[in-house]
Amino acid sequence: MTNEELLLNNLARHISLEQTEIDFFFSLLTQKTLKKKAFLLRQGEVCKTENFILSGCIRMYTIDDSGQEHIVMFGVEGWWTSDLYSFFTGTPSEYYIDALEDAVLLQITKERLELLYEKVPKFERFFRILLQNAFIAQQRRINQNLSYTAEQRYLDFIQKYPQLEQRISQKQVAAYLGFTPVFLSMLRKKLSQS
Amino acid sequence: MTNEELLLNNLARHISLEQTEIDFFFSLLTQKTLKKKAFLLRQGEVCKTENFILSGCIRMYTIDDSGQEHIVMFGVEGWWTSDLYSFFTGTPSEYYIDALEDAVLLQITKERLELLYEKVPKFERFFRILLQNAFIAQQRRINQNLSYTAEQRYLDFIQKYPQLEQRISQKQVAAYLGFTPVFLSMLRKKLSQS
DNA sequence: GATAAAAATTAAAGTAGTTGAAGAAATCAG
DNA sequence: CTGATTTCTTCAACTACTTTAATTTTTATC
Numbered sequence: 015m016t017n018e019e020l021l022l023n024n025l026a027r028h029i030s031l032e033q034t035e036i037d038f039f040f041s042l043l044t045q046k047t048l049k050k051k052a053f054l055l056r057q058g059e060v061c062k063t064e065n066f067i068l069s070g071c072i073r074m075y076t077i078d079d080s081g082q083e084h085i086v087m088f089g090v091e092g093w094w095t096s097d098l099y100s101f102f103t104g105t106p107s108e109y110y111i112d113a114l115e116d117a118v119l120l121q122i123t124k125e126r127l128e129l130l131y132e133k134v135p136k137f138e139r140f141f142r143i144l145l146q147n148a149f150i151a152q153q154r155r156i157n158q159n160l161s162y163t164a165e166q167r168y169l170d171f172i173q174k175y176p177q178l179e180q181r182i183s184q185k186q187v188a189a190y191l192g193f194t195p196v197f198l199s200m201l202r203k204k205l206s207q208s
Numbered sequence: 209m210t211n212e213e214l215l216l217n218n219l220a221r222h223i224s225l226e227q228t229e230i231d232f233f234f235s236l237l238t239q240k241t242l243k244k245k246a247f248l249l250r251q252g253e254v255c256k257t258e259n260f261i262l263s264g265c266i267r268m269y270t271i272d273d274s275g276q277e278h279i280v281m282f283g284v285e286g287w288w289t290s291d292l293y294s295f296f297t298g299t300p301s302e303y304y305i306d307a308l309e310d311a312v313l314l315q316i317t318k319e320r321l322e323l324l325y326e327k328v329p330k331f332e333r334f335f336r337i338l339l340q341n342a343f344i345a346q347q348r349r350i351n352q353n354l355s356y357t358a359e360q361r362y363l364d365f366i367q368k369y370p371q372l373e374q375r376i377s378q379k380q381v382a383a384y385l386g387f388t389p390v391f392l393s394m395l396r397k398k399l400s401q402s
Numbered sequence: 403g404a405t406a407a408a409a410a411t412t413a414a415a416g417t418a419g420t421t422g423a424a425g426a427a428a429t430c431a432g
Numbered sequence: 433c434t435g436a437t438t439t440c441t442t443c444a445a446c447t448a449c450t451t452t453a454a455t456t457t458t459t460a461t462c
Contacts, residue, residue, distance in 0.1 A: 084354035099344040142336040150293040152346040160278035160386045
């Protein structure tokens with residue numbers, strides 16, 4: 015699947031478009047490559063784009079008072095990523111976004127997105143559906159953090175994202191699940207023995 | 209402020225409407241009263257409505273394997289509440305929604321919402337913005353659950369929702385913040401002493 | 403391919419939050 | 433107003449998870 019097809023698929027899953035509408039949409043996008051460890055966004059900056067991931071792996075995270083990183087979301091090819099709050103309100107972000115692997119993105123700015131909504135209102139629906147899915151995924155995560163033990167959450171994670179677990183370090187998995195890498199190591203040992 | 213004004217305000221904050229559009233919107237709503245402890249939705253049922261809370265207090269929660277309740281969201285007057293996943297996909301909900309205080313709601317069904325989007329597309333924007341705000345609030349919560357101690361989360365909660373803390377039991381607060389009522393009681397004692 | 407840097411493992415001691423149980427205080431239903 | 437139910441508090445024992453620190457393994461760099 016080519017890059018363009020990846021995004022076309024993503025669109026077609028939710029709305030049906032004329033070729034001219036597709037072309038117009040693509041004309042609004044710019045491509046960006048991001049080397050591993052390079053930042054797409056830093057805390058304090060305003061997030062100017064929504065980003066469709068063509069390849070690679072990125073994370074969005076905060077750093078707490080004691081210097082620890084906490085990952086609020088991962089993104090891989092086929093996913094959209096952005097700090098929506100900063101993007102929509104124009105206020106500085108609380109988050110960092112950087113690449114865990116070299117990545118290629120398609121970006122759209124807020125101005126161009128507004129233009130897109132105006133010219134092709136169907137896209138308003140498309141982005142609402144994306145948001146809806148992201149909302150639901152977050153709600154699940156909140157509920158799991160409240161209801162499940164660390165072990166249950168880890169098992170759930172590797173079952174749900176088996177490919178992802180292979181691609182990122184355990185340190186990143188722990189920063190997503192909400193415990194320490196040391197504890198994850200102990201967990202894995204315990205699970206491999208039983 | 210009358211009931212109708214509460215919702216009008218909520219609308220006006222995000223989109224501007226003609227009187228006929230407002231009237232049409234209101235014609236699609238039905239009012240529902242909910243006695244304390246009465247269910248708006250049970251696990252396994254399909255969520256048929258989005259609900260605007262005119263008065264009272266509701267919660268959305270799950271019950272885990274060991275019988276404990278975990279609250280994923282509260283709602284008070286002026287807020288919208290629903291299980292969006294079930295609402296949009298038509299699949300059975302994983303959640304319960306019930307009233308912590310006698311409540312009055314304005315409800316809109318999915319069919320009527322689709323009709324509304326069709327006749328007055330501005331509403332698509334309105335509901336997207338609502339969703340956006342809810343998304344952002346959830347993202348904050350995920351990050352806080354990862355980054356903060358129980359004590360920090362409690363202090364943050366009472367600072368952010370001082371009115372709410374007065375209206376609901378500590379048991380509900382604990383079920384929202386993710387620890388036991390016993391621990392909350394200990395926390396409060398410790399905080400009152402220092 | 404050698405060296406440096408980052409990640410993962412292990413162990414031991416410490417802490418935050420849970421569990422269970424019992425009594426006191428508050429709320430609810432008739 | 434009364435008894436019944438639910439909520440809150442307190443205590444002590446327990447467990448899940450953290451912290452620190454030392455060692456090994458893996459990955460990155462020139």
